Amino acid sequence: xxxxxxxxxxxxxxxxxxxxxxxxxxxxxxxxxxxxxxxxxxxxxxxxxxxxxxxxxxxxxxxxxxxxxxxxxxxxxxxxxxxxxxxxxxxxxx
Amino acid sequence: xxxxxxxxxxxxxxxxxxxxxxxxxxxxxxxxxxxxxxxxxxxxxxxxxxxxxxxxxxxxxxxxxxxxxxxxxxxxxxxxxxxxxxxxxxxxxxxxxxxxxxxxxxxxxxxxxxxxxxxxxxxxxxxxxxxxxxxxxxxxxxxxxxxxxxxxxxxxxxxxxxxxxxxxxxxxxxxxxxxxxxxxxxxxxxxxxxxxxxxxxxxxxxxxxxxxxxxxxxxxxxxxxxxxxxxxxxxxxxxxxxxxxxxxxxxxxxxxxxxxxxxxxxxxxxxxxxxxxxxxxxxxxxxxxxxxxxxxxxxxxxxxxxxxxxxxxxxxxxxxxxxxxxxxxxxxxxxxxxxxxxxxxxxxxxxxxxxx
Numbered sequence: 001x002x003x004x005x006x007x008x009x010x011x012x013x014x015x016x017x018x019x020x021x022x023x024x025x026x027x028x029x030x031x032x033x034x035x036x037x038x039x040x041x042x043x044x045x046x047x048x049x050x051x052x053x054x055x056x057x058x059x060x061x062x063x064x065x066x067x068x069x070x071x072x073x074x075x076x077x078x079x080x081x082x083x084x085x086x087x088x089x090x091x092x093x094x
Numbered sequence: 095x096x097x098x099x100x101x102x103x104x105x106x107x108x109x110x111x112x113x114x115x116x117x118x119x120x121x122x123x124x125x126x127x128x129x130x131x132x133x134x135x136x137x138x139x140x141x142x143x144x145x146x147x148x149x150x151x152x153x154x155x156x157x158x159x160x161x162x163x164x165x166x167x168x169x170x171x172x173x174x175x176x177x178x179x180x181x182x183x184x185x186x187x188x189x190x191x192x193x194x195x196x197x198x199x200x201x202x203x204x205x206x207x208x209x210x211x212x213x214x215x216x217x218x219x220x221x222x223x224x225x226x227x228x229x230x231x232x233x234x235x236x237x238x239x240x241x242x243x244x245x246x247x248x249x250x251x252x253x254x255x256x257x258x259x260x261x262x263x264x265x266x267x268x269x270x271x272x273x274x275x276x277x278x279x280x281x282x283x284x285x286x287x288x289x290x291x292x293x294x295x296x297x298x299x300x301x302x303x304x305x306x307x308x309x310x311x312x313x314x315x316x317x318x319x320x321x322x323x324x325x326x327x328x329x330x331x332x333x334x335x336x337x338x339x340x341x342x343x344x345x346x347x348x349x350x351x352x353x354x355x356x357x358x359x360x361x362x363x364x365x366x367x368x369x370x371x372x373x374x375x376x377x378x379x380x381x382x383x384x385x386x387x388x389x390x391x392x393x394x395x396x397x398x399x400x401x402x403x404x405x406x407x408x409x410x411x412x413x414x415x416x417x418x419x420x421x422x423x424x425x426x427x428x429x430x431x432x433x434x435x436x437x438x439x440x441x442x443x444x445x446x447x448x449x450x
Contacts, residue, residue, distance in 0.1 A: 005197060005336075012332045013209050020210075020328030021217035024240065024320055028224040031236040035228055078247065081331065085254065086123055088335045 019081060023074050030070030036063035096304040097319035097350065101234075103241035106304075113249040114293030120253020121289035127255055130198050130337045131262025133269075135174065136181045140189035141270040144392050145180045146263065147401045151408045152176030152385025156377060158415045164302040165373045168341035170259055172381040174199060177263065179382030180389040202338040207348025210329045214352030217321035222357060225317070237316035244323035251330035252342050253289065259339055260288040302419070318353035325349040344374065 037060030057064065098104045104112070153169070153176030160167035174195075181189050225233050261280040268274040274281070314322070326342070326349045333340050347370060354362035391407075392400030 008336045008338070009205060009209075012206075012329060012336070013212075015332055016209055016213045016325070016328045017216060019332075020213040020325040021220060021321070024217050024244070024324045025220040025224060027240050027320075028221045028237075028317075031233075031240075032224055032228065035232060078243075082123070082250070085331055085335050 030067040033063040034067035036060040098245040101316040103238040116249035117253040118289040120250040121257035127258035134194040140185035146267040148180035148389035149177030151388040156381040175378040175381035176385035179385030183386035183389040210348035211352030214325035214349040215356035218356030247327035254334040322349040
């Protein structure tokens with residue numbers, strides 16, 4: 001009997017990276033896409049007037065559409081994962 | 095919830111309330127870990143109710159002591175250590191299913207924080223890289239919103255692993271008593287009461303640990319917070335689905351350290367991490383010793399009365415520890431105060447308060 005279930009550990013690492021790092025990255029991509037456009041936030045200038053703007057929506061329509069798409073994919077992936085976990089955790093009675 | 099509170103993504107009380115609720119839901123999501131605890135660690139034939147009571151006492155005492163010191167120790171390991179300790183005291187080492195213990199508890203315990211740190215480091219690095227053209231304020235704003243989502247997922251994940259353990263122990267007790275057949279799943283009333291207990295406990299006492307994790311270990315900005323929470327949620331959920339009882343504490347800490355490593359210029363307070371690592375290494379053996387001691391006491395006093403004796407001592411010690419904690423209080427008001435080297439922040443000097 002093996003003491004370490006390598007295949008399980010491998011799955012945790014790979015799916016962990018995909019979901020735990022990949023989904024936030026997709027979210028970040030959405031933030032980036034959404035920030036593109038004429039109104040994008042400008043950092044404070046060296047002169048110091050006006051603080052950092054924290055405006056998120058930059059005004060580009062394409063960017064916004066892509067962003068929403070990204071966010072929807074993230075939500076769908078999360079929903080699917082939870083569903084899968086539920087299925088695995090409640091094995092059907094024999 | 096520590097990272098969401100530290101970055102300001104969620105108000106302290108809101109975060110704790112959401113956490114309580116989602117822990118409750120998560121408890122129902124996957125029953126795999128309860129099965130491991132109830133049937134996979136000790137030979138149920140050798141377990142008596144006294145053993146379970148003593149094991150719980152051992153775990154609880156150790157857990158409360160570390161709570162007082164604000165050290166996020168693994169309640170999972172305290173629980174398992176206590177039960178193992180009392181089982182060995184009662185029936186000897188052969189009653190422990192060592193293979194199950196090592197493959198489903200010890201190995202995941204050691205590897206999961208490493209995996210979580212790796213995932214969080216990669217996540218943090220990519221988050222900062224992808225949003226490098228955003229202003230810091232915009233980035234903070236965006237990720238604080240994202241953190242609400244990831245915080246919810248972590249609470250859900252926590253429910254699937256930690257609530258399960260308490261259910262597993264109760265199921266173990268029921269099996270030991272003969273109420274349930276060997277190999278049974280946890281009954282519904284057990285699931286509900288454990289879920290409620292975890293929610294309540296989070297709401298009452300989480301502040302000290304939230305403070306250590308959110309402020310003491312790494313000064314966290316919201317992209318890091320989201321990366322840490324997502325990494326934790328993913329690793330915990332995946333492990334739970336395999337029935338691996340891991341320490342959500344270890345995973346969360348690993349993630350937080352990973353975010354410190356993934357961001358250029360972030361500082362990891364290694365002395366705090368060191369204190370935690372020491373506490374962790376000692377958790378399994380110490381709670382085991384207390385569990386064994388509790389069993390010896392209960393057995394010496396004979397049967398049911400012995401269990402009552404341990405319960406009274408447990409309640410007294412818990413009360414004492416809780417009373418002691420009020421003297422250096424951490425609650426929703428000062429949980430985010432600047433870190434001054436110890437878990438309880440220094441109180442405002444009286445002259446400043448009077449002057450304002």
